[in-house]
Amino acid sequence: xxxxxxxEELVLLCDRKGRKYLVKLTSGKQFHTHAGSVAHxxxxxxxxxxxxxxxxxxxxxxxxxxxxxxxLKMPRGAQVIYPKDSAAILMLADVFTGARVLESGVxxxxxxxxxxxxxxxxxGYEIRADFAAQSLENVAGFLDQEAQQRYEVQVRDCYLGIAxxxxxRVILDLPEPWQVVPHxxxxxxxxxxxxxxxxxxxxxxQFREACDCKLWAQACTVEILHRNWHIEDExxxxxxxxxxxxxxxxxxxRLG
Ligand code: SAH
Numbered sequence: 001x002x003x004x005x006x007x008e009e010l011v012l013l014c015d016r017k018g019r020k021y022l023v024k025l026t027s028g029k030q031f032h033t034h035a036g037s038v039a040h041x042x043x044x045x046x047x048x049x050x051x052x053x054x055x056x057x058x059x060x061x062x063x064x065x066x067x068x069x070x071x072l073k074m075p076r077g078a079q080v081i082y083p084k085d086s087a088a089i090l091m092l093a094d095v096f097t098g099a100r101v102l103e104s105g106v107x108x109x110x111x112x113x114x115x116x117x118x119x120x121x122x123x124g125y126e127i128r129a130d131f132a133a134q135s136l137e138n139v140a141g142f143l144d145q146e147a148q149q150r151y152e153v154q155v156r157d158c159y160l161g162i163a164x165x166x167x168x169r170v171i172l173d174l175p176e177p178w179q180v181v182p183h184x185x186x187x188x189x190x191x192x193x194x195x196x197x198x199x200x201x202x203x204x205x206q207f208r209e210a211c212d213c214k215l216w217a218q219a220c221t222v223e224i225l226h227r228n229w230h231i232e233d234e235x236x237x238x239x240x241x242x243x244x245x246x247x248x249x250x251x252x253x254r255l256g
Contacts, residue, residue: 004045004046004047005025005043005044005045005046005047005048005062005064006025006044007025007026007027007044008024008025008026009024009025009064010022010023010024010025010064010065010070010141010142011023011024011025011043011048011062011063011064011065012062012063012064012065012069012073013031013038013060013061013062014060014061014062014063015033015035015058015059015060016058016059019033020069020073021033022065022069022070022073022074023040025040025043025044026040027040027041027044028040028041033054033058035054035056035058035060036054036055036056036057036058037054037055038052038053038054038055038060043062046062048062048063048064049061049062049063050062065142067083067113067114067117067142068083070113070141070142071083071086071110071113074108074110074138074141074142075108075134075137075138076107076108076110076134076138077107077108077128077130077131077134078105078107078108078131079107080107080108080110080111081110081111081173081197081246081247082110082243082246084224084226084243084246085197085224085246085247085249086110086111086113086114087114088222088224088249089111089114089171089195089197089249090114090115090118092195092220092222092249092251093169093171093193093195093251094169094193095114095115095118095120095169096118096119096120096168097118097119097120098119098120098121099118099119099120099121099168099169100120100121100123100166100167100168100169101115101120101121101122101123101167101168101169101170101171102122102123102124102125102162102164102167102169102170102171102184102187103115103122103123103124103125103170103171103172103173104124104125104126104156104158104170104171104172104173104174104180105124105125105126105127105128105131105158105173105174106124106125106126106131106132106135106153107126107131107135107173108131108134108135108138109124109134109135109136109138109139110138111171111173111197112124112135112138112139112151113138113139113142113143115171116139116143116147116148116150116151117143117147119150120150120169121150122150122151122152123152123153123154123164124151124152124153124154125153125154125156125157125158125162126153126154126155126156127155127156127157127158128155129155132153132154132155135153136151136153139151158172158174158179158180158183159176159179159180161183162180162183162184162186162187164187165186165187166187166189167184167187167188167189167192168188168189168192168193169188169192169193169194169195170184170187170188170192170193170194170195171195171197172194172195172196172197173196173197175203176203177196177198177203177207178206178207178209178210181194181207181210181211181216184254185215185216185254188254189254190254190255190256191253191254191256192253192254193251193252193253193254194211194216194251194252194253194254195249195250195251196249196250197247197248197249197250198247198248198250199245199246199247199248200248201248203248204221204248204250207250208221208250208252211252214255215254215255216252216253216254216255217252217253217255218251218252218253219250219251219252220250220251220252221248221249221250222248222249222250223247223248223249224246224249226242226243227239227242228242
């Protein structure tokens, strides 16, 4: 059995209505919601998955947060890549354990978290120092020392060049990914994959046009549609609300 919940550990408290709260367990503290309060001390040492009651008799379930929970709750400066898209990027960009990945921009570090948890070495180029610091903090808030040691973020403009080579993967989430194509051509190994995440299809098209067919092949652009279903007794139907649009994922491979 995995060990019990520890002091300073992050937990997710879920109420009956599906609301979720991310809380760091601190001795002597109380967690308050409109439905009452719970002492952190009543959770420290407990097993995850238990249900506790607030002082106003509302039920809360306590879990260790999943990466999906964490990414949606962590502090963010820039817009994050949503879990449905991060999951697809891991497969489309074929991110493997030990892969050498350059990621730019890094923003809040949401995609970095997925890349690191998949076992990659991630070098981030982020133009804003405040976002670079935020991404390091967010990664340290969820992943262990071993993963943090595979992560480095430099405050740099990726449009000006990539200062390393022999990369397996380059993954871009910035406004003009086509500006990075010539740099990625030099920095990637033959067979390496360049990925661009773009909110607009016009950006995806411009990125594809920048990939000269003498250097790049296997171009592919994908949009991920994700629809939750409501299942309760006889009411079985798609949810009324869905995330209508996030972005497009385009991949190309470096020819030898
Ligand atoms: N993928 C990130 C979000 C990135 S948002 C996540 O999942 O959390 C886009 C980021 O690109 C912003 O942080 C912005 O500061 C950065 N950026 C924009 N232009 C850049 C450039 N030329 N070089 C490096 N970073 C850049």
